[in-house]
Amino acid sequence: MFVARLLALIKKEFLSIWRDPKSRAIVIVPPILQFLIFANALTMEIKNVDLMVLDRSNSCESREFIAGFEGSRWFGKIHRANTLDEIATDVERQKIGAAIIIDSDFARHIKSGKSPNVQMILDGRSPLTATSMNGYASQIAAAFSKKLNQRQGIDGARICIEVRNWFNPNATYKWYLLTSLVVILSLVVTLILTALSVARERELGTFEQLIVSPYTSSEILLGKTIPPLALSLAILSAMTLMVIFIFGIPFTGSFPLLIFSAFVALLSFVGVGLFISSISKNQQQAILGVFAFMMPAILLSGFLSPIEDMPKVLQHLTYLNPIRFFMNISRGLFLKKMPFADVFANLIPLGAVAAITLTMAARSFKRNLE
Amino acid sequence: MPKQACIDIGNLTKSFSAGKTVAIENLSMAIEKGQIIGLIGADGAGKTTLLRLMTGLLLPDFGKLCVCGLDPTADKEALNCKIGYMPQRFGLYEDLSVIDNMKLYADLKNADRNFDSMLDFADLKRFKSRLAGKLSGGMKQKLGLICALMGNPELILLDEPSVGVDPISRRELLKMVKGVVDENRTVIWSTAYMDEAHGFDTVIVIDKGRSIYRGNPYDLASNAAELEGKIIELMGGYVQISSPVAENFRAKRTNVTYAVEALGLAKRYGDFHAVRDNTFRIKKGEIFGLLGPNGAGKSTSFRMMCGLIKPSGGTAKIMGIDVVEKPSLARSNLGYMAQKFSLYPNLSVRQNLEFFAGAYGLIGKDFADAIGRMTRVFALEKYLNSNSEELPLGYRQRLSFACALIHNPSVLFLDEPTSGVDVIARREFWNHITSLAKKDVTVLITTHFMDEAEFCDRISLFSKGQTIATGTPAELKKKAGAKTMENAFINLISKGEEETP
Numbered sequence: 001m002f003v004a005r006l007l008a009l010i011k012k013e014f015l016s017i018w019r020d021p022k023s024r025a026i027v028i029v030p031p032i033l034q035f036l037i038f039a040n041a042l043t044m045e046i047k048n049v050d051l052m053v054l055d056r057s058n059s060c061e062s063r064e065f066i067a068g069f070e071g072s073r074w075f076g077k078i079h080r081a082n083t084l085d086e087i088a089t090d091v092e093r094q095k096i097g098a099a100i101i102i103d104s105d106f107a108r109h110i111k112s113g114k115s116p117n118v119q120m121i122l123d124g125r126s127p128l129t130a131t132s133m134n135g136y137a138s139q140i141a142a143a144f145s146k147k148l149n150q151r152q153g154i155d156g157a158r159i160c161i162e163v164r165n166w167f168n169p170n171a172t173y174k175w176y177l178l179t180s181l182v183v184i185l186s187l188v189v190t191l192i193l194t195a196l197s198v199a200r201e202r203e204l205g206t207f208e209q210l211i212v213s214p215y216t217s218s219e220i221l222l223g224k225t226i227p228p229l230a231l232s233l234a235i236l237s238a239m240t241l242m243v244i245f246i247f248g249i250p251f252t253g254s255f256p257l258l259i260f261s262a263f264v265a266l267l268s269f270v271g272v273g274l275f276i277s278s279i280s281k282n283q284q285q286a287i288l289g290v291f292a293f294m295m296p297a298i299l300l301s302g303f304l305s306p307i308e309d310m311p312k313v314l315q316h317l318t319y320l321n322p323i324r325f326f327m328n329i330s331r332g333l334f335l336k337k338m339p340f341a342d343v344f345a346n347l348i349p350l351g352a353v354a355a356i357t358l359t360m361a362a363r364s365f366k367r368n369l370e
Numbered sequence: 371m372p373k374q375a376c377i378d379i380g381n382l383t384k385s386f387s388a389g390k391t392v393a394i395e396n397l398s399m400a401i402e403k404g405q406i407i408g409l410i411g412a413d414g415a416g417k418t419t420l421l422r423l424m425t426g427l428l429l430p431d432f433g434k435l436c437v438c439g440l441d442p443t444a445d446k447e448a449l450n451c452k453i454g455y456m457p458q459r460f461g462l463y464e465d466l467s468v469i470d471n472m473k474l475y476a477d478l479k480n481a482d483r484n485f486d487s488m489l490d491f492a493d494l495k496r497f498k499s500r501l502a503g504k505l506s507g508g509m510k511q512k513l514g515l516i517c518a519l520m521g522n523p524e525l526i527l528l529d530e531p532s533v534g535v536d537p538i539s540r541r542e543l544l545k546m547v548k549g550v551v552d553e554n555r556t557v558i559w560s561t562a563y564m565d566e567a568h569g570f571d572t573v574i575v576i577d578k579g580r581s582i583y584r585g586n587p588y589d590l591a592s593n594a595a596e597l598e599g600k601i602i603e604l605m606g607g608y609v610q611i612s613s614p615v616a617e618n619f620r621a622k623r624t625n626v627t628y629a630v631e632a633l634g635l636a637k638r639y640g641d642f643h644a645v646r647d648n649t650f651r652i653k654k655g656e657i658f659g660l661l662g663p664n665g666a667g668k669s670t671s672f673r674m675m676c677g678l679i680k681p682s683g684g685t686a687k688i689m690g691i692d693v694v695e696k697p698s699l700a701r702s703n704l705g706y707m708a709q710k711f712s713l714y715p716n717l718s719v720r721q722n723l724e725f726f727a728g729a730y731g732l733i734g735k736d737f738a739d740a741i742g743r744m745t746r747v748f749a750l751e752k753y754l755n756s757n758s759e760e761l762p763l764g765y766r767q768r769l770s771f772a773c774a775l776i777h778n779p780s781v782l783f784l785d786e787p788t789s790g791v792d793v794i795a796r797r798e799f800w801n802h803i804t805s806l807a808k809k810d811v812t813v814l815i816t817t818h819f820m821d822e823a824e825f826c827d828r829i830s831l832f833s834k835g836q837t838i839a840t841g842t843p844a845e846l847k848k849k850a851g852a853k854t855m856e857n858a859f860i861n862l863i864s865k866g867e868e869e870t871p
Contacts (some may be wrong), residue, residue, distance in 0.1 A: 002733045004728060004732075005729060005731050007728065008725055009728070010727050011725070011728070012717070012725040015714075015716075015721055016716055019716040019757070204712060204715065205712035205715055208678055208708055209773075211678055212676050212677060212728070213706075214730060215732065216698045238838045357644060
């Protein structure tokens with residue numbers, strides 16, 4: 001009888017998600033759309049920024065140096081400037097992201113064996129671009145001096161750095177991005193579905209009908225937890241398969257372990273969603289609540305900036321953030337064949353957070369019924 | 371000289387969803403100036419559509435419409451200054467105070483800010499800085515009315531101003547409206563209830579988008595009850611048959627004497643006692659009505675008894691089972707029907723029935739039987755696969771009732787169950803209720819309508835959180851020395867208020 005009642009509730013939840021065009025869209029559209037858009041549009045690699053060169057030396061050496069920039073795949077167009085003013089105006093108008101000024105004594109210095117100076121102007125308004133430009137230019141300059149040294153027979157290159165990117169050999173940003181997106185999109189879908197569920201019923205007046213039925217509050221909570229959980233788990237699995245087979249990102253860890261971790265993580269998201277839902281009077285409030293939680297949670301997950309770079313207080317706060325741990329697991333299982341012990345180390349805090357959020361949801365749920 | 375027409379309507383038609391539902395069908399009439407006109411009809415009869423057409427909020431499909439000498443479509447702005455419109459769903463800002471709402475409406479209408487006389491008129495002076503959302507139902511409607519009166523409109527359109535308002539406030543509201551009507555000012559008041567309609571100068575009865583009667587109510591009937599009968603005749607008549615709902619009801623055997631008991635129920639919000647020490651017992655098979663003004667605590671009591679609010683003191687028993695100690699078990703004996711249609715709009719009729727059957731633990735043959743029985747007795751076959759939100763209003767009501775009865779409950783809790791349904795549907799509904807009561811189903815019902823109170827076996831009258839009188843309708847009328855239930859209500863409540871200041 002208990003099972004029959006619960007099944008009726010679960011069936012009704014699935015039906016109301018599926019037969020409501022809005023919730024159906026929430027289940028289908030964002031995962032597919034955002035996956036395609038984010039995967040292709042969102043990138044933090046800085047490429048194709050135009051560069052301007054003021055060559056006061058105008059010598060063989062300076063032209064060879066500039067050729068190094070022209071030949072690289074990092075910059076867009078290389079413009080020529082004749083005066084400093086041109087550079088100033090174009091940086092100001094954001095036509096170019098950086099400029100290089102080669103002094104007239106560039107060739108002379110090289111010939112006499114001294115180090116020549118090259119000035120680089122960067123647009124500090126976008127620090128990320130500036131840092132990348134700086135990095136690229138240094139690499140080109142280093143390559144240039146190495147070549148120069150070999151030609152002149154002097155062993156000047158004392159430092160030679162060979163970079164190897166582990167786990168992501170070509171340092172493809174997409175690998176990093178997609179493995180995190182799986183986590184974030186499953187969070188968004190779960191939160192919205194659960195947050196809307198109680199709030200929608202309250203708006204319709206059906207919540208009272210539910211309370212007056214013989215369902216206990218734990219049964220209602222269970223009936224509200226299972227359908228969104230099952231749906232999000234299905235979406236997450238589908239997205240993972242897309243990442244592996246469509247985007248060709250290697251999955252090195254254990255798939256069952258990923259699904260189990262996802263289950264625990266989604267439980268904690270469901271807890272948050274239900275908590276928001278039980279304190280919202282209507283669907284609008286619920287959606288606002290979801291965003292109020294989601295934005296900081298994503299920012300504090302280590303997705304956009306490394307946790308180690310955050311202020312200490314915020315770093316402590318990230319221990320309460322379920323996304324943080326699930327993100328670790330997802331990336332680890334995808335790219336670096338994370339061993340069970342390490343997954344487990346992330347699962348414990350995740351389970352603890354799930355226990356906290358679900359208890360909070362259950363308590364506010366019960367208090368609301370009284 | 372004949373009176374000047376205020377509204378002139380010719381062959382007006384308006385339909386929705388690309389002609390699927392016709393709200394107003396080929397309507398023609400002229401309404402004269404200087405009177406109160408009652409627009410009578412059930413929800414969905416076309417009253418609101420007609421009022422909204424008059425204000426220019428909706429555009430007619432075709433036909434002629436002329437309001438205060440203007441065409442609402444072409445001269446909407448000029449017309450706005452001449453009419454005051456009070457929409458059905460409280461058109462005020464709940465988070466603004468009474469006086470701020472008035473200021474807002476005065477500015478919108480470019481009216482003088484001469485609020486004192488208006489506040490006096492509505493007897494709201496004491497509450498002028500209270501938030502509109504915190505006012506009682508009756509006071510909200512009074513405030514809505516004075517806001518609609520801003521700028522001295524020629525025509526005042528009131529869309530169901532009396533819904534959810536108790537008889538005392540309703541009487542005050544009507545008095546206010548009568549006070550503002552003069553030879554140049556016209557009021558249109560829409561309502562679903564006959565007892566209200568009988569007090570107006572002219573009534574226009576709307577049924578399915580057509581006007582079925584227009585004229586002085588006294589020409590049709592000498593009192594409200596008779597009026598209702600006449601209107602049922604005009605709508606095609608109603609023949610009382612034995613209720614298939616009750617015939618198919620399978621009563622559970624039980625030996626409790628009192629099906630429902632309230633034992634010292636109390637609810638406190640901070641210092642405010644919403645309900646004090648409320649005790650009553652309802653015998654098996656009795657129809658028990660809870661009556662009282664808005665804010666008297668009858669809804670709070672009702673909600674405590676079905677477990678929607680946790681009591682701060684005392685308890686209630688349903689079929690002898692304590693609702694606080696064993697809520698789930700107690701509620702399994704209960705069928706509940708809310709005032710508002712509260713089923714799942716995106717689920718089909720069948721899915722709604724299946725959910726409630728499952729919720730009450732019906733499985734296998736019982737499950738299939740229950741759904742088949744409800745479909746049959748409420749004639750829902752035609753709509754089984756339609757979404758419940760697409761049902762015509764009468765069928766929604768039937769579906770709600772079907773869902774409440776699907777598990778053959780011994781006790782029915784009905785919260786203003788007939789608000790908005792047409793007179794025939796209301797007769798049918800009461801036929802089911804009284805027949806079920808004969809099969810030992812116990813009914814607890816709240817209502818604001820005194821003609822319904824007459825159908826109850828016993829009534830408990832609430833005022834200021836306490837029961838002030840309990841008895842049969844006849845006993846209460848005798849106690850109050852009144853002929854009608856409405857007068858008995860008003861007398862007893864005002865007497866009760868004098869005794870407990």
